[in-house]
Amino acid sequence: MLTAQAADFPRWYQDVLAKATLAETGPVRGTMVIRPYGYAIWERIQAEMDQRIKAAGAENVYFPLLIPESHLRREAEHVEGFSPELAVVTEAGGQRLEEPVVIRPTSETVFGEYMARWVQSYRDLPLRLNQWANVVRWELRPRLFLRTSEFLWQEGHTAHASSADAAAFARRIHADVYRAVLEEVLAIPVLAGLKTDAERFAGATATLTCEGMMRDGKALQLATSHELGQNFARAFDITYTDAHGSAELCWTTSWGSSTRMVGGLIMVHGDDAGLRLPPQVAPVQVVVVAVKDAPAVAEAVERLRRELVADGTRVRADDRTGVGLGRRLTDWELKGVPVRLEVGPRDLAEGVVSLVRRDRREREPVGLDGAAAAATEALGDVQRALYEDAAGLLARRTVDVDDVDAAIDVARDGFARLPWASCGAEGERRLNAAGVSIRCLTTDDGAVPDDVDAPDLVAIAGRAY
Amino acid sequence: MLTAQAADFPRWYQDVLAKATLAETGPVRGTMVIRPYGYAIWERIQAEMDQRIKAAGAENVYFPLLIPESHLRREAEHVEGFSPELAVVTEAGGQRLEEPVVIRPTSETVFGEYMARWVQSYRDLPLRLNQWANVVRWELRPRLFLRTSEFLWQEGHTAHASSADAAAFARRIHADVYRAVLEEVLAIPVLAGLKTDAERFAGATATLTCEGMMRDGKALQLATSHELGQNFARAFDITYTDAHGSAELCWTTSWGSSTRMVGGLIMVHGDDAGLRLPPQVAPVQVVVVAVKDAPAVAEAVERLRRELVADGTRVRADDRTGVGLGRRLTDWELKGVPVRLEVGPRDLAEGVVSLVRRDRREREPVGLDGAAAAATEALGDVQRALYEDAAGLLARRTVDVDDVDAAIDVARDGFARLPWASCGAEGERRLNAAGVSIRCLTTDDGAVPDDVDAPDLVAIAGRAY
Numbered sequence: 059m060l061t062a063q064a065a066d067f068p069r070w071y072q073d074v075l076a077k078a079t080l081a082e083t084g085p086v087r088g089t090m091v092i093r094p095y096g097y098a099i100w101e102r103i104q105a106e107m108d109q110r111i112k113a114a115g116a117e118n119v120y121f122p123l124l125i126p127e128s129h130l131r132r133e134a135e136h137v138e139g140f141s142p143e144l145a146v147v148t149e150a151g152g153q154r155l156e157e158p159v160v161i162r163p164t165s166e167t168v169f170g171e172y173m174a175r176w177v178q179s180y181r182d183l184p185l186r187l188n189q190w191a192n193v194v195r196w197e198l199r200p201r202l203f204l205r206t207s208e209f210l211w212q213e214g215h216t217a218h219a220s221s222a223d224a225a226a227f228a229r230r231i232h233a234d235v236y237r238a239v240l241e242e243v244l245a246i247p248v249l250a251g252l253k254t255d256a257e258r259f260a261g262a263t264a265t266l267t268c269e270g271m272m273r274d275g276k277a278l279q280l281a282t283s284h285e286l287g288q289n290f291a292r293a294f295d296i297t298y299t300d301a302h303g304s305a306e307l308c309w310t311t312s313w314g315s316s317t318r319m320v321g322g323l324i325m326v327h328g329d330d331a332g333l334r335l336p337p338q339v340a341p342v343q344v345v346v347v348a349v350k351d352a353p354a355v356a357e358a359v360e361r362l363r364r365e366l367v368a369d370g371t372r373v374r375a376d377d378r379t380g381v382g383l384g385r386r387l388t389d390w391e392l393k394g395v396p397v398r399l400e401v402g403p404r405d406l407a408e409g410v411v412s413l414v415r416r417d418r419r420e421r422e423p424v425g426l427d428g429a430a431a432a433a434t435e436a437l438g439d440v441q442r443a444l445y446e447d448a449a450g451l452l453a454r455r456t457v458d459v460d461d462v463d464a465a466i467d468v469a470r471d472g473f474a475r476l477p478w479a480s481c482g483a484e485g486e487r488r489l490n491a492a493g494v495s496i497r498c499l500t501t502d503d504g505a506v507p508d509d510v511d512a513p514d515l516v517a518i519a520g521r522a523y
Numbered sequence: 524m525l526t527a528q529a530a531d532f533p534r535w536y537q538d539v540l541a542k543a544t545l546a547e548t549g550p551v552r553g554t555m556v557i558r559p560y561g562y563a564i565w566e567r568i569q570a571e572m573d574q575r576i577k578a579a580g581a582e583n584v585y586f587p588l589l590i591p592e593s594h595l596r597r598e599a600e601h602v603e604g605f606s607p608e609l610a611v612v613t614e615a616g617g618q619r620l621e622e623p624v625v626i627r628p629t630s631e632t633v634f635g636e637y638m639a640r641w642v643q644s645y646r647d648l649p650l651r652l653n654q655w656a657n658v659v660r661w662e663l664r665p666r667l668f669l670r671t672s673e674f675l676w677q678e679g680h681t682a683h684a685s686s687a688d689a690a691a692f693a694r695r696i697h698a699d700v701y702r703a704v705l706e707e708v709l710a711i712p713v714l715a716g717l718k719t720d721a722e723r724f725a726g727a728t729a730t731l732t733c734e735g736m737m738r739d740g741k742a743l744q745l746a747t748s749h750e751l752g753q754n755f756a757r758a759f760d761i762t763y764t765d766a767h768g769s770a771e772l773c774w775t776t777s778w779g780s781s782t783r784m785v786g787g788l789i790m791v792h793g794d795d796a797g798l799r800l801p802p803q804v805a806p807v808q809v810v811v812v813a814v815k816d817a818p819a820v821a822e823a824v825e826r827l828r829r830e831l832v833a834d835g836t837r838v839r840a841d842d843r844t845g846v847g848l849g850r851r852l853t854d855w856e857l858k859g860v861p862v863r864l865e866v867g868p869r870d871l872a873e874g875v876v877s878l879v880r881r882d883r884r885e886r887e888p889v890g891l892d893g894a895a896a897a898a899t900e901a902l903g904d905v906q907r908a909l910y911e912d913a914a915g916l917l918a919r920r921t922v923d924v925d926d927v928d929a930a931i932d933v934a935r936d937g938f939a940r941l942p943w944a945s946c947g948a949e950g951e952r953r954l955n956a957a958g959v960s961i962r963c964l965t966t967d968d969g970a971v972p973d974d975v976d977a978p979d980l981v982a983i984a985g986r987a988y
Binding site: 085100101118121123129148149150151158168181 | 585
């Protein structure tokens with residue numbers, strides 16, 4: 059069915075996307091069609107993220123898709139980075155446009171322009187805005203969910219009266235939104251730290267990142283949060299009048315996460331049988347399978363379905379007894395449904411059904427009366443077990459090393475932890491030349507450092523998607 | 524403050540958008556920036572709609588923004604309609620594209636292409652898909668929310684094995700999703716009926732519409748649902764193998780609604796003091812205003828805020844006592860917050876606060892202890908009263924007439940009901956020549972007809988946005 063992960067991990071990934079009906083390529087090169095099963099996962103991630111973004115005090119806003127080319131040039135550093143990725147509209151409404159417009163690669167410049175208008179006095183601060191939207195960055199080597207010419211994301215932009223307030227907010231988003239959703243909802247253990255000067259977002263004074271380890275030992279950057287100092291405010295003239303009447307520049311932040319997280323979710327948890335979805339994001343949490351076509355079976359399936367619905371569980375009844383059982387079970391495993399209840403006439407005669415956890419793939423008999431409750435309880439177990447599996451892999455494949463050569467060696471199939479003091483910018487260049495990058499800097503005990511110059515920092519090096 | 528509705532309704536509309544901070548024009552002509560207060564309204568409409576769409580059995584999907592120009596040409600009738608509205612990307616990734624791509628004016632053609640792949644057997648039917656996305660249709664005469672070059676919307680597309688199943692689904696979306704959300708959530712009384720042959724969507728065999736009357740007596744089309752017969756399936760080769768193994772063409776539907784509904788909401792309920800928001804979509808349902816800066820006031824405001832939060836009410840405390848009270852109250856009226864509790868030191872000394880319903884603008888004393896409960900109860904009253912106000916206007920401004928000339932006269936500031944048999948296609952052309960259109964055909968008692976040829980239909984004629 060699927061290519062084995064050990065044989066060809068990227069091919070396994072493509073196979074899972076197709077066979078679990080998550081996504082396909084779109085008609086324009088580099089674009090993606092997200093099918094209902096994949097989109098339902100994204101919707102759940104988005105809902106969990108959105109709720110926490112709002113709890114942090116940000117409000118959603120919507121800026122236009124199209125930006126005049128001249129506006130993008132306003133921030134030189136900005137356009138430099140995006141120029142080769144832009145899609146340009148030159149004709150519209152049946153006519154050639156006087157000034158070409160670009161499809162947003164981000165809405166950053168438009169946020170800047172309007173935030174400058176909306177912030178007048180210190181009473182308008184902090185201004186905390188977020189946008190859910192599609193952006194386009196032309197990709198020559200697209201990979202579904204990981205790197206596509208169009209992707210869905212949220213970008214937040216905030217303005218504050220002080221450096222400390224801005225820094226605290228960027229860190230709050232990083233910890234209470236990104237890291238919380240990744241760890242608690244997606245069951246992805248996260249390396250949280252600062253980007254080095256070389257890896258930092260252009261214009262940022264600090265970039266906080268959440269990095270995950272995929273099952274092939276490679277890193278995926280899952281979300282970033284930036285402190286922009288007064289750089290962005292200076293470029294867009296975002297100023298406010300303070301309580302004493304004098305004009306001051308704001309301190310700003312920006313932060314983003316995207317459909318790339320769906321790719322991470324697949325590559326952190328999936329196995330050779332397909333997806334393994336954490337119950338919190340699984341579109342179907344429990345599937346109740348009728349093994350055979352029999353009145354008692356149909357009755358029990360319907361009873362379990364009702365009990366689980368009443369419990370608030372996302373449940374699907376599979377009564378397609380015209381289709382071979384083996385094929386149906388393989389399909390539910392492929393789709394990563396966390397818990398399966400199999401209802402067969404023989405078991406039923408003894409008052410039991412089979413409970414199968416997708417993560418362990420072991421069959422366990424449970425009494426019909428307690429089956430719905432057992433399935434619900436198993437969901438919590440699966441959520442924890444998937445996190446622990448991923449954390450175990452991360453721990454096993456992360457090795458302490460002393461120098462750059464050893465780090466390059468370790469990074470073939472995992473992460474190297476090396477003292478930042480003994481590596482430095484020069485060591486980072488050597489790593490990069492070998493196809494390895496520093497994913498983040500952390501303190502020795504894995505916390506996010508105050509800044510990149512703090513003493514005794516550890517560099518986490520790995521190969522990245 | 525605001526232009527009076529009676530003086531200049533379109534100007535009043537623009538004033539409200541700006542002063543209630545709902546939306547502004549974007550940097551590219553015809554585009555719109557939806558500010559947090561406006562976007563929060565849209566998010567609530569979207570959530571209510573999405574929940575009902577899912578309850579009807581449709582799943583969300585995401586198709587790419589960009590479509591090859593050649594794909595659009597596949598359906599001749601389709602491209603004909605959109606050609607003058609298309610935005611065309613001719614450069615991307617720093618290079619001229621070999622084949623230009625257009626920004627989707629709808630995703631219709633892409634739905635068609637992929638649905639043809641996904642539907643194989645009768646077991647795949649019905650296939651019910653929906654998409655929330657932005658689309659671009661170049662507008663020369665844009666009006667915020669009503670007609671913008673980019674807008675946000677949902678479009679649903681479904682494929683069925685029979686004509687009856689397709690028709691039933693299009694009607695279900697029309698009644699249980701669109702009409703239900705408009706009437707029950709947005710408090711907008713809806714004229715529901717069929718479009719005439721002349722007004723029907725290209726390629727549809729029947730178009731069901733929800734039409735609202737704005738406070739200037741003009742009509743706004745708020746959502747439509749189409750039966751497409753086998754036309755769409757034929758154009759995209761959407762076929763299935765039936766239970767006997769023979770290949771059959773599907774029967775399809777499509778249906779859409781957009782950010783235009785926000786414009787309708789404003790124009791149906793707003794008055795000369797600003798917005799009047801139905802509690803079900805109001806971002807802030809109750810505002811608790813501290814009249815003066817005093818410890819007892821602050822304490823009571825905080826207590827009411829907590830009680831209302833505990834009640835599940837969306838509440839805001841206004842303790843900006845440094846800003847003049849009059850200015851603050853005007854601002855909350857402008858923003859259309861349904862219920863206001865004013866907490867002043869003198870009232871408080873007598874154990875009371877003032878409750879003001881936005882729809883009636885009358886001040887009523889309520890005991891502090893029961894104030895939160897009174898506010899919550901008032902929310903239900905406001906929701907009903909706004910619907911009744913709008914229904915009253917619609918009834919008063921809808922006049923039965925016998926002929927086309929009378930209809931043209933009535934349509935100056937309302938709707939005319941005229942017998943479709945005495946009007947016909949010829950009468951419709953005369954109406955159109957006078958700037959009047961038939962918004963829909965209904966049965967004599969206001970129900971949706973089975974088809975446009977049913978006997979004794981009534982044509983509702985009016986001027987439209």
